[in-house]
Amino acid sequence: MEHVNHPFSELFEQLGLPADSASIQAFIETHSPLPEKTALADAPFWNAGQAAFLRNAWEEDADWAETVDQLNIALRKS
Template sequence: MEQPSYELNTLFDQLGLPSDGKAIDDFIMAHPLAPEIKLVEADFLAPHQKALLKEWMRADGEEALLVDELNVRLHGGK
């Protein structure tokens, strides 16, 4: 059983998405990405969401770690 993703709630809040653990897990299960698709190219994200993800990746701090975690989980990682 997967652990709830409470650490991602800040990112999901900033993306304007439901951010409780179950909602995050449901989002990830509903939006798997193929290995060749980059997170910032996902068709289920709005342009402003993609821009935020790019900004957070460039921050190269805790924000980048959260984006990386989301990326890994959407690509089938735990």
């Protein structure tokens, strides 16, 4: 199975969020650091559809899993 590496901009578009570099950076700065005990999909700033997408990407090891993991890491940094 070939995995596709999606850039952050495509992930943010998939989540229905502004996907330009400045908006992505602002989102990460606004929501960081995400507490270690909080799963990415359980963060309070996602709506139900976004949370489901993130959860499914990880559980199914979908094409998005690597990019979702990168977002998770970015949100854990202070």
